[in-house]
Amino acid sequence: MSQIELFVDSVYKNASGNKQEMQELKAEMKSHLLEAVHELKIEGKSEQEAIEIAIERFGGEKEMRAVVSLLFKAQKIFAKRVLYIAFAFLLISLVASGLIWKAEVGNREENSAIAGSIYEFLDKHSLYTEESEKGLIALVRDAKQITNIRLYKTDDVKTETAEGSISYFNHNAKPFYQYEREKRPSSVMDFYYAHGDQWFIHLESKNLATLVGYLLTAGITIYAVLFTIWAIINAYHHRRLNVGWIIAFALMNVLGYLAYFLVGRRANHN
Structure with missing residues:
Protein backbone atom coordinates (compact mmCIF):
# COMPACT_ATOMS: atom_id res chain seq x y z
CA MET A 1 0.00 0.00 0.00
CA SER A 2 3.00 2.30 -0.47
CA GLN A 3 1.17 3.90 -3.41
CA ILE A 4 -1.56 5.14 -1.08
CA GLU A 5 1.03 6.55 1.33
CA LEU A 6 2.74 8.34 -1.56
CA PHE A 7 -0.60 9.73 -2.70
CA VAL A 8 -1.48 11.01 0.78
CA ASP A 9 1.98 12.56 1.20
CA SER A 10 1.71 14.27 -2.19
CA VAL A 11 -1.70 15.74 -1.30
CA TYR A 12 -0.32 17.39 1.84
CA LYS A 13 3.10 18.18 0.35
CA ASN A 14 2.56 21.94 -0.09
CA ALA A 15 0.01 22.40 2.69
CA SER A 16 1.07 24.94 5.32
CA GLY A 17 -0.52 24.36 8.69
CA ASN A 18 -0.12 22.76 12.06
CA LYS A 19 2.04 19.62 11.70
CA GLN A 20 0.12 17.60 14.25
CA GLU A 21 -3.19 18.48 12.61
CA MET A 22 -1.84 17.51 9.17
CA GLN A 23 -0.59 14.17 10.48
CA GLU A 24 -4.02 13.41 11.90
CA LEU A 25 -5.73 14.38 8.65
CA LYS A 26 -3.27 12.30 6.63
CA ALA A 27 -3.94 9.28 8.86
CA GLU A 28 -7.69 9.77 8.44
CA MET A 29 -7.40 10.03 4.64
CA LYS A 30 -5.19 6.95 4.50
CA SER A 31 -7.71 5.02 6.59
CA HIS A 32 -10.58 5.95 4.23
CA LEU A 33 -8.53 4.96 1.17
CA LEU A 34 -7.51 1.62 2.66
CA GLU A 35 -11.12 0.91 3.53
CA ALA A 36 -12.19 1.73 -0.04
CA VAL A 37 -9.42 -0.51 -1.45
CA HIS A 38 -10.52 -3.37 0.79
CA GLU A 39 -14.15 -3.08 -0.37
CA LEU A 40 -13.09 -2.98 -4.04
CA LYS A 41 -10.92 -6.08 -3.60
CA ILE A 42 -13.93 -7.90 -2.14
CA GLU A 43 -15.83 -6.95 -5.31
CA GLY A 44 -13.17 -8.77 -7.35
CA LYS A 45 -10.78 -5.96 -8.27
CA SER A 46 -7.06 -6.52 -8.18
CA GLU A 47 -5.06 -4.57 -5.60
CA GLN A 48 -3.63 -2.18 -8.21
CA GLU A 49 -7.04 -1.59 -9.78
CA ALA A 50 -8.60 -1.07 -6.35
CA ILE A 51 -5.93 1.49 -5.42
CA GLU A 52 -6.34 3.43 -8.67
CA ILE A 53 -10.15 3.44 -8.42
CA ALA A 54 -10.08 4.49 -4.74
CA ILE A 55 -7.72 7.38 -5.51
CA GLU A 56 -9.82 8.43 -8.49
CA ARG A 57 -12.99 8.39 -6.41
CA PHE A 58 -11.26 10.48 -3.77
CA GLY A 59 -10.75 13.17 -6.37
CA GLY A 60 -7.29 12.64 -7.75
CA GLU A 61 -3.98 14.06 -6.62
CA LYS A 62 -4.24 17.54 -8.17
CA GLU A 63 -7.81 18.14 -7.08
CA MET A 64 -7.21 16.96 -3.50
CA ARG A 65 -4.01 18.99 -3.22
CA ALA A 66 -5.91 22.11 -4.26
CA VAL A 67 -8.73 21.37 -1.80
CA VAL A 68 -6.35 20.80 1.12
CA SER A 69 -4.37 23.93 0.29
CA LEU A 70 -7.56 26.02 0.14
CA LEU A 71 -8.79 24.51 3.40
CA PHE A 72 -5.70 25.49 5.39
CA LYS A 73 -5.56 28.87 3.68
CA ALA A 74 -9.21 29.56 4.51
CA GLN A 75 -8.61 28.66 8.16
CA LYS A 76 -5.70 31.08 8.40
CA VAL A 95 -10.53 57.06 18.78
CA ALA A 96 -14.24 57.91 18.72
CA SER A 97 -14.36 58.13 22.52
CA GLY A 98 -11.32 60.40 22.52
CA LEU A 99 -12.85 62.72 19.94
CA ILE A 100 -16.18 62.86 21.77
CA TRP A 101 -14.47 63.54 25.08
CA LYS A 102 -12.44 66.32 23.47
CA ALA A 103 -15.68 67.85 22.16
CA GLU A 104 -17.22 67.57 25.64
CA VAL A 105 -14.24 69.34 27.23
CA GLY A 106 -14.57 72.07 24.59
CA ASN A 107 -18.28 72.43 25.38
CA ARG A 108 -17.58 72.81 29.09
CA GLU A 109 -14.94 75.45 28.46
CA GLU A 110 -17.37 77.27 26.17
CA ASN A 111 -20.12 77.07 28.81
CA SER A 112 -17.82 78.69 31.35
CA ALA A 113 -16.88 81.43 28.88
CA ILE A 114 -20.54 82.06 28.05
CA ALA A 115 -21.37 82.32 31.76
CA GLY A 116 -18.67 84.98 32.06
CA SER A 117 -20.12 86.86 29.08
CA ILE A 118 -23.59 86.69 30.64
CA TYR A 119 -22.21 88.17 33.89
CA GLU A 120 -20.72 91.08 31.97
CA PHE A 121 -23.96 91.53 30.04
CA LEU A 122 -26.07 91.57 33.23
CA ASP A 123 -23.78 94.15 34.81
CA LYS A 124 -24.36 96.49 31.86
CA HIS A 125 -27.92 95.80 30.70
CA SER A 126 -31.43 95.30 31.97
CA LEU A 127 -33.34 92.27 30.73
CA TYR A 128 -36.65 94.04 30.77
CA THR A 129 -36.32 95.24 27.17
CA GLU A 130 -36.71 93.20 24.00
CA GLU A 131 -33.40 94.47 22.66
CA SER A 132 -31.51 93.35 25.77
CA GLU A 133 -33.14 89.93 25.62
CA LYS A 134 -32.03 89.54 22.00
CA GLY A 135 -28.50 90.47 23.06
CA LEU A 136 -28.48 87.76 25.71
CA ILE A 137 -29.81 85.14 23.30
CA ALA A 138 -27.08 86.12 20.83
CA LEU A 139 -24.46 85.08 23.40
CA VAL A 140 -25.62 81.46 23.28
CA ARG A 141 -26.84 81.26 19.68
CA ASP A 142 -23.81 79.31 18.43
CA ALA A 143 -23.49 77.12 21.52
CA LYS A 144 -25.78 74.35 20.31
CA GLN A 145 -25.04 72.20 23.35
CA ILE A 146 -26.83 74.64 25.68
CA THR A 147 -30.52 73.76 25.94
CA ASN A 148 -31.70 75.95 28.80
CA ILE A 149 -30.60 79.05 30.71
CA ARG A 150 -31.98 80.18 34.06
CA LEU A 151 -30.86 83.41 35.67
CA TYR A 152 -31.33 84.08 39.37
CA LYS A 153 -30.45 86.78 41.78
CA THR A 154 -27.94 85.33 44.20
CA ASP A 155 -30.03 86.25 47.25
CA ASP A 156 -32.92 84.13 45.89
CA VAL A 157 -30.89 80.90 45.77
CA LYS A 158 -28.32 81.44 48.47
CA THR A 159 -28.98 79.57 51.71
CA GLU A 160 -26.90 79.16 54.83
CA THR A 161 -27.05 76.12 57.08
CA ALA A 162 -26.88 76.15 60.87
CA GLU A 163 -23.24 75.06 60.61
CA GLY A 164 -22.48 78.15 58.53
CA SER A 165 -21.96 76.46 55.16
CA ILE A 166 -23.39 78.25 52.12
CA SER A 167 -25.39 76.57 49.37
CA TYR A 168 -26.77 77.90 46.10
CA PHE A 169 -29.10 74.99 45.40
CA ASN A 170 -32.50 76.31 46.31
CA HIS A 171 -34.79 74.43 43.94
CA ASN A 172 -37.82 76.42 45.08
CA ALA A 173 -36.34 79.66 43.78
CA LYS A 174 -37.83 81.12 40.61
CA PRO A 175 -35.53 82.57 37.93
CA PHE A 176 -36.04 86.17 36.92
CA TYR A 177 -35.21 85.14 33.36
CA GLN A 178 -35.32 81.82 31.51
CA TYR A 179 -34.43 80.94 27.93
CA GLU A 180 -35.39 77.46 26.76
CA ARG A 181 -34.04 76.36 23.40
CA GLU A 182 -35.45 72.84 23.61
CA LYS A 183 -37.03 70.54 26.15
CA ARG A 184 -34.62 68.85 28.52
CA PRO A 185 -33.03 65.94 26.61
CA SER A 186 -32.42 62.54 28.17
CA SER A 187 -28.68 63.14 28.52
CA VAL A 188 -27.99 66.56 29.99
CA MET A 189 -25.63 68.03 32.57
CA ASP A 190 -26.32 70.98 34.84
CA PHE A 191 -23.72 73.71 35.24
CA TYR A 192 -23.96 76.32 38.01
CA TYR A 193 -22.04 79.57 38.15
CA ALA A 194 -22.15 82.11 40.99
CA HIS A 195 -21.01 85.70 40.46
CA GLY A 196 -20.36 87.45 43.72
CA ASP A 197 -23.52 88.54 45.51
CA GLN A 198 -25.40 89.51 42.37
CA TRP A 199 -26.06 86.79 39.84
CA PHE A 200 -26.41 83.03 39.77
CA ILE A 201 -26.53 81.20 36.44
CA HIS A 202 -27.88 77.72 35.76
CA LEU A 203 -27.02 76.27 32.35
CA GLU A 204 -28.34 72.99 30.98
CA SER A 205 -25.93 71.47 28.47
CA LYS A 206 -26.09 68.30 26.42
CA ASN A 207 -23.79 65.73 27.97
CA LEU A 208 -21.62 63.96 25.40
CA ALA A 209 -19.62 62.20 28.11
CA THR A 210 -22.29 59.50 28.46
CA LEU A 211 -21.58 58.44 24.87
CA VAL A 212 -17.97 57.78 25.80
CA GLY A 213 -19.03 55.16 28.32
CA TYR A 214 -21.37 53.46 25.86
CA LEU A 215 -18.78 53.45 23.07
CA LEU A 216 -15.97 52.14 25.22
CA THR A 217 -18.16 49.43 26.73
CA ALA A 218 -19.41 48.28 23.32
Whole structure:
Protein backbone atom coordinates (compact mmCIF):
# COMPACT_ATOMS: atom_id res chain seq x y z
CA MET A 1 0.00 0.00 0.00
CA SER A 2 3.00 2.30 -0.47
CA GLN A 3 1.17 3.90 -3.41
CA ILE A 4 -1.56 5.14 -1.08
CA GLU A 5 1.03 6.55 1.33
CA LEU A 6 2.74 8.34 -1.56
CA PHE A 7 -0.60 9.73 -2.70
CA VAL A 8 -1.48 11.01 0.78
CA ASP A 9 1.98 12.56 1.20
CA SER A 10 1.71 14.27 -2.19
CA VAL A 11 -1.70 15.74 -1.30
CA TYR A 12 -0.32 17.39 1.84
CA LYS A 13 3.10 18.18 0.35
CA ASN A 14 2.56 21.94 -0.09
CA ALA A 15 0.01 22.40 2.69
CA SER A 16 1.07 24.94 5.32
CA GLY A 17 -0.52 24.36 8.69
CA ASN A 18 -0.12 22.76 12.06
CA LYS A 19 2.04 19.62 11.70
CA GLN A 20 0.12 17.60 14.25
CA GLU A 21 -3.19 18.48 12.61
CA MET A 22 -1.84 17.51 9.17
CA GLN A 23 -0.59 14.17 10.48
CA GLU A 24 -4.02 13.41 11.90
CA LEU A 25 -5.73 14.38 8.65
CA LYS A 26 -3.27 12.30 6.63
CA ALA A 27 -3.94 9.28 8.86
CA GLU A 28 -7.69 9.77 8.44
CA MET A 29 -7.40 10.03 4.64
CA LYS A 30 -5.19 6.95 4.50
CA SER A 31 -7.71 5.02 6.59
CA HIS A 32 -10.58 5.95 4.23
CA LEU A 33 -8.53 4.96 1.17
CA LEU A 34 -7.51 1.62 2.66
CA GLU A 35 -11.12 0.91 3.53
CA ALA A 36 -12.19 1.73 -0.04
CA VAL A 37 -9.42 -0.51 -1.45
CA HIS A 38 -10.52 -3.37 0.79
CA GLU A 39 -14.15 -3.08 -0.37
CA LEU A 40 -13.09 -2.98 -4.04
CA LYS A 41 -10.92 -6.08 -3.60
CA ILE A 42 -13.93 -7.90 -2.14
CA GLU A 43 -15.83 -6.95 -5.31
CA GLY A 44 -13.17 -8.77 -7.35
CA LYS A 45 -10.78 -5.96 -8.27
CA SER A 46 -7.06 -6.52 -8.18
CA GLU A 47 -5.06 -4.57 -5.60
CA GLN A 48 -3.63 -2.18 -8.21
CA GLU A 49 -7.04 -1.59 -9.78
CA ALA A 50 -8.60 -1.07 -6.35
CA ILE A 51 -5.93 1.49 -5.42
CA GLU A 52 -6.34 3.43 -8.67
CA ILE A 53 -10.15 3.44 -8.42
CA ALA A 54 -10.08 4.49 -4.74
CA ILE A 55 -7.72 7.38 -5.51
CA GLU A 56 -9.82 8.43 -8.49
CA ARG A 57 -12.99 8.39 -6.41
CA PHE A 58 -11.26 10.48 -3.77
CA GLY A 59 -10.75 13.17 -6.37
CA GLY A 60 -7.29 12.64 -7.75
CA GLU A 61 -3.98 14.06 -6.62
CA LYS A 62 -4.24 17.54 -8.17
CA GLU A 63 -7.81 18.14 -7.08
CA MET A 64 -7.21 16.96 -3.50
CA ARG A 65 -4.01 18.99 -3.22
CA ALA A 66 -5.91 22.11 -4.26
CA VAL A 67 -8.73 21.37 -1.80
CA VAL A 68 -6.35 20.80 1.12
CA SER A 69 -4.37 23.93 0.29
CA LEU A 70 -7.56 26.02 0.14
CA LEU A 71 -8.79 24.51 3.40
CA PHE A 72 -5.70 25.49 5.39
CA LYS A 73 -5.56 28.87 3.68
CA ALA A 74 -9.21 29.56 4.51
CA GLN A 75 -8.61 28.66 8.16
CA LYS A 76 -5.70 31.08 8.40
CA ILE A 77 -7.55 33.89 6.61
CA PHE A 78 -10.63 33.48 8.81
CA ALA A 79 -8.58 33.55 12.02
CA LYS A 80 -6.63 36.62 10.86
CA ARG A 81 -9.79 38.46 9.89
CA VAL A 82 -11.34 37.78 13.28
CA LEU A 83 -8.23 39.22 14.95
CA TYR A 84 -8.11 42.26 12.63
CA ILE A 85 -11.80 43.00 13.18
CA ALA A 86 -11.30 42.72 16.95
CA PHE A 87 -8.51 45.30 16.96
CA ALA A 88 -10.46 47.49 14.51
CA PHE A 89 -13.41 47.67 16.93
CA LEU A 90 -11.08 48.46 19.82
CA LEU A 91 -9.23 51.17 17.88
CA ILE A 92 -12.40 52.77 16.49
CA SER A 93 -14.05 52.87 19.91
CA LEU A 94 -10.94 54.42 21.50
CA VAL A 95 -10.53 57.06 18.78
CA ALA A 96 -14.24 57.91 18.72
CA SER A 97 -14.36 58.13 22.52
CA GLY A 98 -11.32 60.40 22.52
CA LEU A 99 -12.85 62.72 19.94
CA ILE A 100 -16.18 62.86 21.77
CA TRP A 101 -14.47 63.54 25.08
CA LYS A 102 -12.44 66.32 23.47
CA ALA A 103 -15.68 67.85 22.16
CA GLU A 104 -17.22 67.57 25.64
CA VAL A 105 -14.24 69.34 27.23
CA GLY A 106 -14.57 72.07 24.59
CA ASN A 107 -18.28 72.43 25.38
CA ARG A 108 -17.58 72.81 29.09
CA GLU A 109 -14.94 75.45 28.46
CA GLU A 110 -17.37 77.27 26.17
CA ASN A 111 -20.12 77.07 28.81
CA SER A 112 -17.82 78.69 31.35
CA ALA A 113 -16.88 81.43 28.88
CA ILE A 114 -20.54 82.06 28.05
CA ALA A 115 -21.37 82.32 31.76
CA GLY A 116 -18.67 84.98 32.06
CA SER A 117 -20.12 86.86 29.08
CA ILE A 118 -23.59 86.69 30.64
CA TYR A 119 -22.21 88.17 33.89
CA GLU A 120 -20.72 91.08 31.97
CA PHE A 121 -23.96 91.53 30.04
CA LEU A 122 -26.07 91.57 33.23
CA ASP A 123 -23.78 94.15 34.81
CA LYS A 124 -24.36 96.49 31.86
CA HIS A 125 -27.92 95.80 30.70
CA SER A 126 -31.43 95.30 31.97
CA LEU A 127 -33.34 92.27 30.73
CA TYR A 128 -36.65 94.04 30.77
CA THR A 129 -36.32 95.24 27.17
CA GLU A 130 -36.71 93.20 24.00
CA GLU A 131 -33.40 94.47 22.66
CA SER A 132 -31.51 93.35 25.77
CA GLU A 133 -33.14 89.93 25.62
CA LYS A 134 -32.03 89.54 22.00
CA GLY A 135 -28.50 90.47 23.06
CA LEU A 136 -28.48 87.76 25.71
CA ILE A 137 -29.81 85.14 23.30
CA ALA A 138 -27.08 86.12 20.83
CA LEU A 139 -24.46 85.08 23.40
CA VAL A 140 -25.62 81.46 23.28
CA ARG A 141 -26.84 81.26 19.68
CA ASP A 142 -23.81 79.31 18.43
CA ALA A 143 -23.49 77.12 21.52
CA LYS A 144 -25.78 74.35 20.31
CA GLN A 145 -25.04 72.20 23.35
CA ILE A 146 -26.83 74.64 25.68
CA THR A 147 -30.52 73.76 25.94
CA ASN A 148 -31.70 75.95 28.80
CA ILE A 149 -30.60 79.05 30.71
CA ARG A 150 -31.98 80.18 34.06
CA LEU A 151 -30.86 83.41 35.67
CA TYR A 152 -31.33 84.08 39.37
CA LYS A 153 -30.45 86.78 41.78
CA THR A 154 -27.94 85.33 44.20
CA ASP A 155 -30.03 86.25 47.25
CA ASP A 156 -32.92 84.13 45.89
CA VAL A 157 -30.89 80.90 45.77
CA LYS A 158 -28.32 81.44 48.47
CA THR A 159 -28.98 79.57 51.71
CA GLU A 160 -26.90 79.16 54.83
CA THR A 161 -27.05 76.12 57.08
CA ALA A 162 -26.88 76.15 60.87
CA GLU A 163 -23.24 75.06 60.61
CA GLY A 164 -22.48 78.15 58.53
CA SER A 165 -21.96 76.46 55.16
CA ILE A 166 -23.39 78.25 52.12
CA SER A 167 -25.39 76.57 49.37
CA TYR A 168 -26.77 77.90 46.10
CA PHE A 169 -29.10 74.99 45.40
CA ASN A 170 -32.50 76.31 46.31
CA HIS A 171 -34.79 74.43 43.94
CA ASN A 172 -37.82 76.42 45.08
CA ALA A 173 -36.34 79.66 43.78
CA LYS A 174 -37.83 81.12 40.61
CA PRO A 175 -35.53 82.57 37.93
CA PHE A 176 -36.04 86.17 36.92
CA TYR A 177 -35.21 85.14 33.36
CA GLN A 178 -35.32 81.82 31.51
CA TYR A 179 -34.43 80.94 27.93
CA GLU A 180 -35.39 77.46 26.76
CA ARG A 181 -34.04 76.36 23.40
CA GLU A 182 -35.45 72.84 23.61
CA LYS A 183 -37.03 70.54 26.15
CA ARG A 184 -34.62 68.85 28.52
CA PRO A 185 -33.03 65.94 26.61
CA SER A 186 -32.42 62.54 28.17
CA SER A 187 -28.68 63.14 28.52
CA VAL A 188 -27.99 66.56 29.99
CA MET A 189 -25.63 68.03 32.57
CA ASP A 190 -26.32 70.98 34.84
CA PHE A 191 -23.72 73.71 35.24
CA TYR A 192 -23.96 76.32 38.01
CA TYR A 193 -22.04 79.57 38.15
CA ALA A 194 -22.15 82.11 40.99
CA HIS A 195 -21.01 85.70 40.46
CA GLY A 196 -20.36 87.45 43.72
CA ASP A 197 -23.52 88.54 45.51
CA GLN A 198 -25.40 89.51 42.37
CA TRP A 199 -26.06 86.79 39.84
CA PHE A 200 -26.41 83.03 39.77
CA ILE A 201 -26.53 81.20 36.44
CA HIS A 202 -27.88 77.72 35.76
CA LEU A 203 -27.02 76.27 32.35
CA GLU A 204 -28.34 72.99 30.98
CA SER A 205 -25.93 71.47 28.47
CA LYS A 206 -26.09 68.30 26.42
CA ASN A 207 -23.79 65.73 27.97
CA LEU A 208 -21.62 63.96 25.40
CA ALA A 209 -19.62 62.20 28.11
CA THR A 210 -22.29 59.50 28.46
CA LEU A 211 -21.58 58.44 24.87
CA VAL A 212 -17.97 57.78 25.80
CA GLY A 213 -19.03 55.16 28.32
CA TYR A 214 -21.37 53.46 25.86
CA LEU A 215 -18.78 53.45 23.07
CA LEU A 216 -15.97 52.14 25.22
CA THR A 217 -18.16 49.43 26.73
CA ALA A 218 -19.41 48.28 23.32
CA GLY A 219 -15.99 48.48 21.64
CA ILE A 220 -14.08 46.69 24.39
CA THR A 221 -16.77 44.00 24.72
CA ILE A 222 -16.79 43.24 20.98
CA TYR A 223 -12.99 43.25 20.91
CA ALA A 224 -12.77 40.88 23.90
CA VAL A 225 -15.28 38.43 22.38
CA LEU A 226 -13.57 38.38 18.96
CA PHE A 227 -10.09 38.10 20.47
CA THR A 228 -11.29 35.16 22.57
CA ILE A 229 -12.71 33.49 19.45
CA TRP A 230 -9.42 34.01 17.61
CA ALA A 231 -7.41 32.60 20.52
CA ILE A 232 -9.69 29.56 20.76
CA ILE A 233 -9.34 28.89 17.01
CA ASN A 234 -5.57 29.19 17.28
CA ALA A 235 -5.39 26.85 20.26
CA TYR A 236 -7.66 24.36 18.50
CA HIS A 237 -5.43 24.29 15.41
CA HIS A 238 -2.45 23.56 17.65
CA ARG A 239 -4.38 20.78 19.41
CA ARG A 240 -3.92 22.47 22.79
CA LEU A 241 -7.44 23.69 23.41
CA ASN A 242 -9.00 22.86 26.77
CA VAL A 243 -11.44 24.44 29.22
CA GLY A 244 -8.64 26.07 31.19
CA TRP A 245 -7.30 27.97 28.19
CA ILE A 246 -10.81 29.02 27.13
CA ILE A 247 -11.38 30.52 30.58
CA ALA A 248 -7.93 32.19 30.48
CA PHE A 249 -8.64 33.73 27.07
CA ALA A 250 -12.09 34.93 28.13
CA LEU A 251 -11.05 36.44 31.46
CA MET A 252 -7.46 37.55 30.85
CA ASN A 253 -7.57 38.33 27.13
CA VAL A 254 -4.06 39.19 25.85
CA LEU A 255 -2.43 38.12 29.12
CA GLY A 256 -4.19 34.76 28.86
CA TYR A 257 -2.92 34.25 25.32
CA LEU A 258 0.57 35.34 26.37
CA ALA A 259 0.54 32.66 29.07
CA TYR A 260 -0.66 30.12 26.49
CA PHE A 261 2.16 31.13 24.12
CA LEU A 262 4.86 30.91 26.80
CA VAL A 263 3.66 27.51 28.01
CA GLY A 264 3.68 26.22 24.43
CA ARG A 265 7.17 27.53 23.75
CA ARG A 266 8.50 25.96 26.95
CA ALA A 267 6.90 22.63 26.01
CA ASN A 268 8.54 22.75 22.55
CA HIS A 269 11.97 23.43 24.07
CA ASN A 270 11.58 20.50 26.42
